[in-house]
Amino acid sequence: MKFCSHCGSADIALRIPPGDSLPRFVCGACDAIHYENPKIVVGCLPVWEDRVLLCKRAIEPRLGRWTLPAGFLENGETLQAGAMRETLEEANARVELLPLYALISLPQIAQVYMMFRARLLDLDFGPGPESLEVELFDEADIPWEEIAFRTIARTLRRFFLDRRLGAFGLHVSALERRPPLTPDLVAAG
Amino acid sequence: MKFCSHCGSADIALRIPPGDSLPRFVCGACDAIHYENPKIVVGCLPVWEDRVLLCKRAIEPRLGRWTLPAGFLENGETLQAGAMRETLEEANARVELLPLYALISLPQIAQVYMMFRARLLDLDFGPGPESLEVELFDEADIPWEEIAFRTIARTLRRFFLDRRLGAFGLHVSALERRPPLTPDLVAAG
Numbered sequence: 001m002k003f004c005s006h007c008g009s010a011d012i013a014l015r016i017p018p019g020d021s022l023p024r025f026v027c028g029a030c031d032a033i034h035y036e037n038p039k040i041v042v043g044c045l046p047v048w049e050d051r052v053l054l055c056k057r058a059i060e061p062r063l064g065r066w067t068l069p070a071g072f073l074e075n076g077e078t079l080q081a082g083a084m085r086e087t088l089e090e091a092n093a094r095v096e097l098l099p100l101y102a103l104i105s106l107p108q109i110a111q112v113y114m115m116f117r118a119r120l121l122d123l124d125f126g127p128g129p130e131s132l133e134v135e136l137f138d139e140a141d142i143p144w145e146e147i148a149f150r151t152i153a154r155t156l157r158r159f160f161l162d163r164r165l166g167a168f169g170l171h172v173s174a175l176e177r178r179p180p181l182t183p184d185l186v187a188a189g
Numbered sequence: 190m191k192f193c194s195h196c197g198s199a200d201i202a203l204r205i206p207p208g209d210s211l212p213r214f215v216c217g218a219c220d221a222i223h224y225e226n227p228k229i230v231v232g233c234l235p236v237w238e239d240r241v242l243l244c245k246r247a248i249e250p251r252l253g254r255w256t257l258p259a260g261f262l263e264n265g266e267t268l269q270a271g272a273m274r275e276t277l278e279e280a281n282a283r284v285e286l287l288p289l290y291a292l293i294s295l296p297q298i299a300q301v302y303m304m305f306r307a308r309l310l311d312l313d314f315g316p317g318p319e320s321l322e323v324e325l326f327d328e329a330d331i332p333w334e335e336i337a338f339r340t341i342a343r344t345l346r347r348f349f350l351d352r353r354l355g356a357f358g359l360h361v362s363a364l365e366r367r368p369p370l371t372p373d374l375v376a377a378g
Contacts, residue, residue: 003197005190005223010197019318021278022263034194038262039226040301073227074211078294078363079301089210100361103289105267112229112268129208170359172289174267 001025006032038110042082043070044118046095051136055090058132065148091134093125102155105174113151190214195221227299231271232259233307235284240325247321254337280323282314291344294363302340
């Protein structure tokens with residue numbers, strides 16, 4: 001933020017407003033406080049018989065890598081509406097949503113992932129503009145080395161484990177950015 | 190948004206960017222697209238023996254009405270950290286968080302409420318700067334007519350019902366704004 005979106009002034013500074021405890025973008029000209037808050041990424045894990053639907057990304061970040069249909073929740077949407085819209089946009093797929101399955105906080109990038117389990121309603125799916133391919137994968141064929149995001153890998157791993165155990169709960173977790181390894185740790189393997 | 194926060198131009202218009210499907214604030218000078226997304230309100234329902242902790246609001250909206258400790262999730266926070274921070278700020282109370290309990294989409298105001306159940310750790314609590322009073326209430330004494338928000342009333346009602354049934358799940362729901370009654374419906378009572 002370089003200019004105040006209320007008054008256009010360039011007198012923007014990060015400082016803690018009176019009565020607040022965190023630095024915000026504050027306008028020195030009109031005193032507007034510009035809050036920034038985490039975004040919700042909503043999506044689903046669509047299943048057809050034993051297989052899971054994945055989309056190969058046609059856009060950055062992680063172009064060419066595989067992911068579950070998911071994207072930013074929009075103003076005016078419920079969580080379920082957002083998950084179904086993203087599935088339609090990225091995979092042209094219609095799903096029946098099942099219970100919320102994974103809720104993952106990503107504090108370093110100010111996102112919260114919210115993934116529902118889902119039942120794919122038919123096989124009439126295909127890549128939308130943000131996907132290169134859309135495919136159903138058996139567990140044994142999941143391209144684990146080419147999954148786009150750690151949230152998605154975690155959600156898929158947990159799903160296959162729970163499926164074997166026969167019980168799906170809600171999994172609430174967090175992913176912190178991996179700290180860089182110090183040379184000593186790298187040397188130690 | 191009246192001015193572009195990237196370049197300061199006043200040439201801001203709501204229009205659908207190429208490849209998008211929703212209107213966004215777009216800058217005619219530098220082409221920056223300013224997305225707006227729903228915010229997460231995170232909080233908890235702190236319990237001590239049979240009683241529930243409520244805070245009387247010292248700020249608008251709904252000054253003087255009762256609520257559970259909750260507020261906007263901040264960048265850099267996990268959901269749990271946010272719920273505990275809000276509880277400390279509004280009620281000076283320390284809690285052990287229990288499983289996520291209520292998740293309520295509010296599409297018309299672009300918010301998603303996420304409330305954990307919680308166990309109050311001690312009785313050393315009291316009003317923070319945003320609260321006038323903090324009190325423990327038995328179910329019979331809950332001031333239902335003075336609850337600040339519908340999300341909070343829904344969460345509390347559900348909690349007392351589940352407690353009687355002996356099982357707490359996760360409740361995912363949505364609150365749409367009540368449509369104004371047409372004169373015919375008003376007349377019909």
